[in-house]
Amino acid sequence: MKISSRTKISTILKQHPAAVEAIASISPHFGKLRNPVLRKLLAPRVTVADAARIGRCSPEDFAMVLAPLGFEWQATPPQQGVVGMAGTADENGGRTHGETEEPGENTTRTPGSLVDEGESAGHPAGRGGRGKEEEAGTAMLPAAVREGRVRRMDVRPIIEAGVDPLRRIMETLEALPPDFALELVNSFEPTPLVRLLERKGYAAVIVHGDELVTSYFYRRDGKRHKPQIADDGTVPGRDVGETTAGKRLFAGAKDPVDPEHAGTANQPVPLSTAPAGDTAGHGQKNESSADPAGGVKSMSAEALAEYRLNFPGHIRAVDVRHMEMPMPMVTILEALENMPESEALYVHHHRVPLHLLPELESRGYAVFVADLGAGNVKLFIHR
Amino acid sequence: MQQVASQYAPSPEVVVPFFGAGSLFYLAGCLMIGLYPDLFVGHYFSPGLLAITHLLVLGWVTMIIMGALSQLIPVILERPLHAEVWMRPVFLCLLLGTLLLAGSFWHFYLGTAMWLASVLLLVAAVLFAVNVFLTARRAEAGGIARDFILSAVVWLLFTVLIGVTLALNLRFAFLPVDHLELLKLHAHAGLVGWVMQLIIGVGSRLLPMFFLVHDPPLRSLQPAWYLLNPGLLLAIIGLWTAQPALVLSGALSLLAGIGIFLRFAVLCYRRRLKKRLDPGMRQTALAFALLVIPPALLIPLLTGGRLPASEENAIVGYGSAIIIGFFSALILGQSYKTLPFIVWLAKYRARIGRSRRVFPGDLYSTPLAHAQMWSFAAGFALLMAGIFLVKSSIVRIGGLGLSLSAICYVVNIFTIIFHKVKDEADGG
Numbered sequence: 001m002k003i004s005s006r007t008k009i010s011t012i013l014k015q016h017p018a019a020v021e022a023i024a025s026i027s028p029h030f031g032k033l034r035n036p037v038l039r040k041l042l043a044p045r046v047t048v049a050d051a052a053r054i055g056r057c058s059p060e061d062f063a064m065v066l067a068p069l070g071f072e073w074q075a076t077p078p079q080q081g082v083v084g085m086a087g088t089a090d091e092n093g094g095r096t097h098g099e100t101e102e103p104g105e106n107t108t109r110t111p112g113s114l115v116d117e118g119e120s121a122g123h124p125a126g127r128g129g130r131g132k133e134e135e136a137g138t139a140m141l142p143a144a145v146r147e148g149r150v151r152r153m154d155v156r157p158i159i160e161a162g163v164d165p166l167r168r169i170m171e172t173l174e175a176l177p178p179d180f181a182l183e184l185v186n187s188f189e190p191t192p193l194v195r196l197l198e199r200k201g202y203a204a205v206i207v208h209g210d211e212l213v214t215s216y217f218y219r220r221d222g223k224r225h226k227p228q229i230a231d232d233g234t235v236p237g238r239d240v241g242e243t244t245a246g247k248r249l250f251a252g253a254k255d256p257v258d259p260e261h262a263g264t265a266n267q268p269v270p271l272s273t274a275p276a277g278d279t280a281g282h283g284q285k286n287e288s289s290a291d292p293a294g295g296v297k298s299m300s301a302e303a304l305a306e307y308r309l310n311f312p313g314h315i316r317a318v319d320v321r322h323m324e325m326p327m328p329m330v331t332i333l334e335a336l337e338n339m340p341e342s343e344a345l346y347v348h349h350h351r352v353p354l355h356l357l358p359e360l361e362s363r364g365y366a367v368f369v370a371d372l373g374a375g376n377v378k379l380f381i382h383r
Numbered sequence: 384m385q386q387v388a389s390q391y392a393p394s395p396e397v398v399v400p401f402f403g404a405g406s407l408f409y410l411a412g413c414l415m416i417g418l419y420p421d422l423f424v425g426h427y428f429s430p431g432l433l434a435i436t437h438l439l440v441l442g443w444v445t446m447i448i449m450g451a452l453s454q455l456i457p458v459i460l461e462r463p464l465h466a467e468v469w470m471r472p473v474f475l476c477l478l479l480g481t482l483l484l485a486g487s488f489w490h491f492y493l494g495t496a497m498w499l500a501s502v503l504l505l506v507a508a509v510l511f512a513v514n515v516f517l518t519a520r521r522a523e524a525g526g527i528a529r530d531f532i533l534s535a536v537v538w539l540l541f542t543v544l545i546g547v548t549l550a551l552n553l554r555f556a557f558l559p560v561d562h563l564e565l566l567k568l569h570a571h572a573g574l575v576g577w578v579m580q581l582i583i584g585v586g587s588r589l590l591p592m593f594f595l596v597h598d599p600p601l602r603s604l605q606p607a608w609y610l611l612n613p614g615l616l617l618a619i620i621g622l623w624t625a626q627p628a629l630v631l632s633g634a635l636s637l638l639a640g641i642g643i644f645l646r647f648a649v650l651c652y653r654r655r656l657k658k659r660l661d662p663g664m665r666q667t668a669l670a671f672a673l674l675v676i677p678p679a680l681l682i683p684l685l686t687g688g689r690l691p692a693s694e695e696n697a698i699v700g701y702g703s704a705i706i707i708g709f710f711s712a713l714i715l716g717q718s719y720k721t722l723p724f725i726v727w728l729a730k731y732r733a734r735i736g737r738s739r740r741v742f743p744g745d746l747y748s749t750p751l752a753h754a755q756m757w758s759f760a761a762g763f764a765l766l767m768a769g770i771f772l773v774k775s776s777i778v779r780i781g782g783l784g785l786s787l788s789a790i791c792y793v794v795n796i797f798t799i800i801f802h803k804v805k806d807e808a809d810g811g
C-alpha cells in the first residue's frame with residue numbers, strides 16, 4: 001500500500017493492524033493508539049502529517065517504521081483547490097488556523113482533535129479567524145472573552161445523557177447578546193461543529209486544557225447566517241469536499257464506530273442516497289417540520305443535518321448501534337411513545353431498520369433516513 | 384428525496400410451515416438413527432441410508448433454509464420477495480417430494496413414486512430459484528451475501544437435475560460413469576454448492592448481526608466465493624472423468640474457501656460486542672466447532688491417508704459430520720434467532736412501547752433450548768463414536784440422544800409458532 005503524509009492513520013491501521021506498534025515506537029505521544037477507544041476516535045481524524053506534528057517527528061519517520069510492514073512512501077502530491085494550509089504548528093504544540101478555504105472549494109482541512117493535551121495546556125489554538133491572529137496565546141482570545149462577556153455551556157452532561165447538544169448550542173448562540181461569546185466546554189474538540197459554525201458566520205478559538213477543551217464562538221460580523229438548501233439537497237456554496245461538517249457535529253463521544261469523521265474532506269462522502277432528480281421538496285421540508293407529509297423518506301446527510309437544525313422543537317438523541325436486534329426497534333418505539341408530540345428523535349443506527357419503518361409509518365410518524373454507508377445511518381423521526 | 388419502500392418482511396404464514404415441517408423431519412431423521420443404527424455401520428450406498436439422508440437434507444436442511452431465506456432475502460436484498468405466494472407451492476412440492484423420495488429409497492422402489500418425487504422436487508427448486516433471481520434482478524443491495532446466495536441457488540438446480548439423472552441411471556444404467564462417483568458428485572454439489580454456500584452468504588450477514596460485530600471483515604470472504612465455485616466445478620469434472628488429481632485440487636480449493644469462512648466466523652466471534660451468548664448463538668458456536676471434522680476426514684479419504692475406520696465407515700462418518708453435525712447444529716441454533724423474530728414482529732410490533740415488554744427470546748423455553756443443545760452434543764458424539772467403532776449399539780444411543788434434542792426442538796418450535804399474545808388490562 002502506498003502512503004503519503006496525507007494518508008489517514010486509520011487507513012494505515014486498517015491495512016495492517018501491526019502498524020499500531022510501529023507507530024507507537026516513533027513517539028510516546030502515539031501510545032494512545034494502543035487504546036482501542038482512543039484509536040477509533042482519533043485515528044480516522046488524523047493524517048500522517050498531523051500525527052508527525054503532534055508527535056514532534058517527521059512524516060519520514062512514519063515511512064521508515066512502516067516500510068517493513070509493506071507500506072510504500074510517496075511524496076505528497078500537490079493539493080488542488082486549497083487556498084490556505086490549515087493546521088500550521090506553533091512552537092507550543094498548539095495550532096492556528098489562520099486561513100481557511102473559500103466555500104465551494106474542495107479542500108483538505110486538518111482536524112484539530114489530536115493536540116497533545118499535556119503539553120498544550122493553556123495554549124489556545126485559534127481557528128476560524130479568517131486571516132486574523134496567527135500567533136498563539138491569550139492575545140488570540142476575542143475581546144469579548146478577555147473582557148468576560150461570555151456565556152458558558154458545558155455540553156458534557158448533555159452528551160453523556162445521549163442528547164445531541166447541537167440544538168441547544170444553536171439556541172444559545174442565537175440568543176447571545178451582541179459582542180458576547182459562547183464558551184463551550186467539552187472533553188474533546190468539536191471539530192465538525194467549528195466548521196459548521198464557521199460557515200454560519202462564527203469564528204472559533206479552541207483552548208486545550210489538561211482534560212477539557214474549551215471552545216469560544218463569537219460572531220465574526222453582525223450578519224446572521226441563515227442556511228438554505230437547494231433543490232438538489234445540497235447547501236449552496238458547498239461541495240462534496242466540505243460536506244462532512246454538520247453531519248457529525250459531535251464527532252467522537254457518542255460515535256465510537258462512526259466511519260464518518262471530521263476532516264475527511266479528502267474522502268468525499270456520498271452526498272445523497274436519493275437518485276438525482278428525486279430530491280425535490282427539500283426546501284419545503286426545511287421550512288417547517290409541521291408538515292412532514294408522513295411516511296419514510298431518504299435524504300442526504302447534509303439535508304438531514306440542516307433539517308434537524310431547523311426543527312423547531314426539542315430533539316432527543318439515541319444511539320442504538322451497539323444493541324442487538326430487536327432492541328434498536330424497541331428502544332426507538334419506546335422513546336417515541338414517551339416523547340411529547342412536539343419533539344423529535346434523532347437516531348444513530350447501524351443500518352436502515354427495514355422492519356421498523358413500516359411500524360413508524362403506521363404510527364403516523366414522519367421519518368427521514370440518511371444512509372451514510374459503512375454501517376452509519378441517521379434517522380430523524382417526528383410527528 | 385426518495386420514498387423508502389417500507390414493507391419487506393414476509394408474513395409469518397409464509398415462513399412458519401417450513402420451520403414446522405422441517406423440525407418434524409429432523410425428529411423423524413433422528414428417530415430413524417435410533418431405530419435403525421445398523422445402517423450407520425454399513426456401506427454408505429444403502430437404500431435405508433439414502434432415505435434418511437434425503438429426509439434430512441431435503442426435509443430438514445433445505446426445508447428450513449428455504450423458509451429462512453424467504454425471511455432473510457428481503458432483508459439482505461432490501462426488496463420484498465418477487466412472489467411471496469410462490470412459497471406455498473414450493474413448500475408443498477418440497478414436503479410431498481421429500482416424503483415420496485425417502486419412501487421410494489427406503490423400499491428401493493424406482494417406479495412412479497420416485498418419478499413423482501423427482502418432478503415435485505424439481506418444481507420446488509425451479510420455482511424457488513426463479514423467485515430468488517427475480518427478487519435479486521433489480522436489487523442493488525446484498526454485496527457478498529447476494530453473490531453466495533445466487534450461486535447457491537444455481538447449485539441447487541444443478542443438484543436436483545443430477546439427482547433426477549441419477550434416479551434414471553439407477554433404473555436404466557445408461558451413464559458411462561461409476562454410479563458411486565456420480566453419487567459423490569451429486570452429494571457435494573448439494574452439500575457444498577447449495578447448503579454450504581448459502582450458509583456462507585447468509586452467515587456473512589447474520590453472524591455479525593447476532594454476535595453484534597460492527598464493520599465485519601466482509602471483504603475477506605470474497606476469495607471464498609472464487610475458491611468454492613471453481614473448486615467445486617473442478618472436483619465435479621474430476622469425479623466425472625475419474626481423475627483423482629483434479630478431485631483433490633478441487634477439494635483443496637473448497638477447503639480453502641471453507642477455511643476462509645471459518646476464519647470469518649472466528650473473527651466475528653472474537654470481535655463480538657455481545658459477550659454473553661444466548662442459546663441460539665451458543666449452539667451456532669458449537670456448529671462451527673464441528674465444522675473442523677469433515678475436512679479432517681476428507682483429506683485422508685482423498686489422499687489415502689490413515690483413517691480411524693474403514694473407508695466405507697469413514698464416508699458415513701464424513702456425511703454424518705456434515706449433515707447431522709455442522710448443518711443440523713447450525714440450523715438448531717439459528718432457528719432460535721430467525722423464527723422467534725418473525726413471529727414476534729408480527730404479533731408485537733404494534734404493541735412496542737404501549738404495553739409490557741416482550742422479546743423474541745420470551746417466545747420459547749430457554750431451559751429446553753439448553754437441554755436441546757446438550758442432548759444434541761452428546762447424541763452426535765455418540766453417533767460419531769458408534770460409526771467409527773462400528774458399534775451399532777453406540778449409534779443407537781447416539782440416535783436416542785439426537786431424538787431427545789429433536790423433541791426439545793420441536794416443542795420449542797411449535798411453542799413459538801402457536802404463541803398467543805396475552806392481552807393485558809391496559810389493552811396493549
